[in-house]
Amino acid sequence: MSTSPKPLLQRQTVTAMVAEYIAAKIIGGDYPGGHQIRQEAIAAELGVSRIPVREALLQLEAEGLVVIRTHRGAVVSDLSADDAIDLFDARLLLEPFLVKKAIARMSNQDIANAERALQDYEAAIARGDPKELSRLNWAFHTALLEPSMRPRSMAVLQTLYSSADRYLRLQIEPLKAQTKALQEHRDIFEAYRLRDAVETSRLLKKHVADAAEEIVSQLKRGEAAV
Amino acid sequence: MSTSPKPLLQRQTVTAMVAEYIAAKIIGGDYPGGHQIRQEAIAAELGVSRIPVREALLQLEAEGLVVIRTHRGAVVSDLSADDAIDLFDARLLLEPFLVKKAIARMSNQDIANAERALQDYEAAIARGDPKELSRLNWAFHTALLEPSMRPRSMAVLQTLYSSADRYLRLQIEPLKAQTKALQEHRDIFEAYRLRDAVETSRLLKKHVADAAEEIVSQLKRGEAAV
DNA sequence: GAATGAAATATTGGATACGATCGCCAGATA
DNA sequence: TATCTGGCGATCGTATCCAATATTTCATTC
Known part of the structure; x- marks a missing residue:
């Protein structure tokens, strides 16, 4: 995938x-x-x-x-803070769970795939095309989860991400957020590489939660402004 | 819904x-x-x-x-034990989470709705039409979750359930399983009515997990037989 | 002047017809 | 004999055309 x-x-x-x-x-x-x-x-x-x-x-x-x-x-469909919370909460449940399952059965090849995805993402930051960046960001996440062998859950996450993508554009653009996300990706991958399921899951959860919080607060400001 | x-x-x-x-x-x-x-x-x-x-x-x-x-x-799409595990694990994450959210914001009207759904389900057991039974079973579950106001998560659950429905038919038919499920529904509703989020969530999780386990073991027997 | 109801218009839903692609198998080729 | 090529039939993908439904406009009535 x-x-x-x-x-x-x-x-x-x-x-x-x-x-x-x-x-x-x-x-x-x-x-x-x-x-x-x-x-x-x-x-x-x-x-x-x-x-x-x-x-x-x-x-x-x-x-x-x-x-x-x-x-x-x-x-x-509308773009509300409630909606974003809904989407991200579901993601926060599924993604940490799946990454644990993934680590339990992943091969060295899978680790290599994730590393490549991370490098691609890293390289894209310099170019800064938001569409490409979003794609590669998600590619990294899916690379982590792929070994879980859970196609149905992955499909669900895919749709959640598609819907959330609109929101992410709010957050992924600022350079500061980008470097923060990159560092988090690196930390996540490091724990992943060491097959530390608990730590990877924890970091991943925090990574998604931080992004969610940022986006929700931004949306709420926007809604209040209107 | x-x-x-x-x-x-x-x-x-x-x-x-x-x-x-x-x-x-x-x-x-x-x-x-x-x-x-x-x-x-x-x-x-x-x-x-x-x-x-x-x-x-x-x-x-x-x-x-x-x-x-x-x-x-x-x-x-194929009907494998792995697939069922995939579907039910996702459900096991989302449904208990949503029911907590639901209890946090539900009104007395919502409780009445859930009670009616429970009664409808109860009444249908006597008639024993499996299609109707499946529909009302799910109607009860959604009635519990409806007050959570999480349309996106509910939609995800809906698709998970649609896919799992085929499996549920394996398990919902035996009379013994039906009476067990009914008792569990009653227990869940009782905790729900009392607004005991933790207990409701726990019972609901167990309810789904038991059904899942039953179905998976049945599928594994089937696969082994082939 | 506001509310109601009926024609007119715009937009979607569905049927028929045509073109593109795939899988299979006969026949050619090495 | 084994492999490849090309054609055939089956099936899917898309365009064009017609029908059903929703929305708007406008006359009519209270």
Whole structure:
């Protein structure tokens, strides 16, 4: 999952491309919470028919980025502090649990994979493309959890992360937060490498909780301002 | 969610009906794990076009009941002991957590709702329709969690439950298990009514864990037999 | 002037038709 | 004989067209 085989000639389905397009718009903030997504408009914009747009929206609904109501179309789901708390609490339960399971069964190869993911993330900070940074950040997290062999839980985490990604953009941008996150990633990996399940889990939990707290307080300020 | 408003004139979309149809087939065991679902076949069977079938399959994929691979169609996801462990572990993390949150903010109305759900479940045992029983069992669980006001976590639990429903049928059928489950439900509700968060959480966890253990051991016997 | 109800418009849901891709197997080739 | 290539059939992915539903507009009534 983290290190996909990367087919040289990558042939995507139109539906997948549309889904990526819309997701990027939402995560990037171009479509704010509450924004109505008109199938026709997207279809015309991208020069495709409405069918792949509809199917893309269905996928995005599963990821929690939009809400679809019958005959009323898709609306970008709102971005509230309560919502963020909801998402992050669930993540805080699952991720530390999974990393313990992962450490219990991981091989040296898995450690190497995580290390590579960490290095990729590190290298990307210098370039500073937020989209890429978010992707590599998550790649590191999944690399840690991958050996747990829990595809269902991982899928759940994936959707939680997709929804939370919009929030993370608030927090991942400031340089100070980036260097803090990097240091935490390094600490987590160090404990991981030593197969210290308890410590890794603890650090990971704190890492996620800190980010969550930062984001929630930022959102609450925003909501109060409105 | 638990006590849906039950619209008098119930107008469903074709996609939703198809999704229900396929889900019932899967949960009921008519489509076993690994079974290929042909869009055309379903469409012909129900007298609809392939479009709603496709969209139904997309939803079922989000619920984890099927896996879709590009140009290769949908396959009913396998039913393994590992998979069940994966699903139930995630549930065991989320559900006790949510019930604590629920108790912290619930009203007397919420307690009444849970009590009604318990009574409905109780009444259904006599009739013994497994599909109805499964539905009401879950309705009771969601009634307990509803006051937590955590829609995202609830949605996750919903998908976990949908996937696990197939397994639960193994365990929910025997009469002995039913009476045990009912007693546990009563105990849970009693602690819930008294707003004893710790005890409710503990009982709920044990309730789910017992069911999980039963199912996993049954699956392992099955796998060993093959 | 506000509320109600009915046509008009916009938007989504679904059906049919066509094009793209995959898996299999016969036949060619080494 | 074993392997590779190319074609065939089956199945999925997408476009175009039609139907059903929701929303808006506007006339009508109290």
